[in-house]
Amino acid sequence: MSFEQEWGELKVAAAMRLNQAGGTGGSGPKGSADFVVKDDELGGIGHAAFDLFNGLETAGKHAKAASGTAGKGLKGDGFDTGAAFTEVIGTWEKQVKSLLQACAHISNHLDYTKASRKADDEWLETQLRIIGPVAPDADASVPASQLNKYFR
Structure with missing residues (x-):
């Protein structure tokens, strides 16, 4: 796999994580789409x-x-x-x-x-x-x- 292909896949995966409401990432409560910084x-x-x-x-x-x-x-x-x-x-x-x-x-x-x-x-x-x-x-x-x- 070329660098460009791998980089493209990583960017798509990151975008999907960022756009996912209520995902497992971030420090906010599960199911919350709010930006939470304590x-x-x-x-x-x-x-x-x-x-x-x-x-x-x-x-x-x-x-x-x-x-x-x-x-x-x-x-x-x-x-x-x-x-x-x-x-x-x-x-x-x-x-x-x-x-x-x-x-x-x-x-x-x-x-x-x-x-x-x-x-x-x-x-x-x-x-x-x-x-x-x-x-x-x-x-x-x-x-x-x-x-x-x-x-x-």
Whole structure:
């Protein structure tokens, strides 16, 4: 099977999973077509990114001094690997900085998403209370996550 055929099959399978209401995928309750993200899930991922950021900041630099000394020593002794070693240290530092930035973006984005989603939910709840009951037999506003059943 060619790469294009396999890739095409994988895309079709993924599209079918995404379009399947009430499927087994996702973190929402079974039978629910709602998009459900729990605050503790966002918080856990954001916290892991924050921990990785804090740990990597120091751990990513722990061998810099020893590696720099070794590279200079090898270069001073006439070994070409000394210069290459020094170049690798520079590349490593760039990679660590890139990963640190990615962790910071993930953590900050999830913090923003959590706050933004909460604000959106509060706004929707307020709007639904202003409108009043959606279902004739309802005596209170319908939660946003339940509105979908009235449109089928």
